[in-house]
Amino acid sequence: MNHNNKSPFRGLGLEICANSIESAIAAEKGGADRIELCANLGEGGTTPSYGQIKWCMENLGLEVWPLIRPRGGDFLYTDAEFECLLEDISFCKQIGCHGIVTGILDKDGNVDETRCRQIIAMASPMPVAFHRAFDMSQNLKESLEAIIALGFVRILTSGGKANAEIGTNEIAQLVLQANGRIEIMPGAGINSDNLLEIAKITGARCFHTTAKDKFASKMIFQNAIGKMGNKDSDEFSYDQTDLDKVKVLKETLNSL
Structure with a gap:
């Protein structure tokens, strides 16, 4: 079945970055409109299985x-990594994903337009969103125009700042510059305490x-000595989307 849907949300939308199947289930039960499905939140997200x-x-x-991101770190990829990225996009298209989220920069911090054209072509007609690689680019205004021209449908951004709350003024400027040509979606550090203020200042419609x-x-038995991750990690706790937090966020959006 093909679930492709290029149209943006009518009204206000809530996207949850879901790092597991259980997070995705919680997002749906909480009333989210969309998930960005990923793995490895500690690295900013990588491609899920x-x-x-x-x-x-x-x-x-x-x-x-x-999310289609072959590894953590920067957004400058080798030929082998880019081939893997395209293969993941092909799979998502084959099974009818609603869209994919990705982004590539060149060594100078510009949007890699050559590779992004290949991404858009591989994904078509599935829509493609540009993730926070945008925030790591050297000129947000120029990058915005390049991303629009390439045919991306949405940009996830903190306004180039550490989080969306700090970057509200920059996001507001991006929303004005975009002028409806692409969806500007604030992200990074958004919670029920700051959502309304970010929405009011930025004029954004999706978060x-x-x-x-x-x-x-x-687990009842817990081996406190063995470590699967780094030495400071807690092997018996994990980050996951919280159903109640999603519900509160959705209710907050609905109050606007």
């Missing part, structure tokens, strides 16, 4: 937009957040 993408497409009713909390493991 084929199994996760397929499960969400087959079992959830909200829009599923997988992105993890709505996450730390969940304790249900």
Whole structure:
């Protein structure tokens, strides 16, 4: 089944950055309109597994937009990494994802227009959003025009700042510059305490957040000595989208 949908939300929209199947389920139950499905939030998000993408497409009713990012770190990729990225996009198109989220820069911090054209072509007719690689570009105004010209449908941004609350004025300027040609979606550090203020200042219509909390493991036996991650990590807790936080965010948006 093809779930492609190029039209932006009517009214206000809530996108949850879901780092697992359970996070995706919580996002849907909480009333989110869309998920950006990813893995490895600690690295800013990387491509989720084929199994996760397929499960969400087959079992959830909200829009599923997988993040296509082959690794953490910067957004300058080798030929092999770019080939992998295109293969992931092809898979998402084959199973009917609503869209994908990605982005590539060149070594000078400009949008890599050559590779982005290949991405848009590979994804078509599936829509493509540009993630916060935008915030790492050297000139946001120029990058915005390049991304619009390439055919992306949305940009996730903190206004080039550490989080969207700090970057509200910059996001507001981007919304004005975009002038309806592309959706500008604030993200990074958005919560129920600052959502209304960010919405009012920026004039944005859709908002992105993890709505996450730390969940304790249900394991009865716990080996406190062995470590799967770094030495300071807690192996018996994990970050996951919180259903109640999603509900509050959605209710807050609905109050506008």
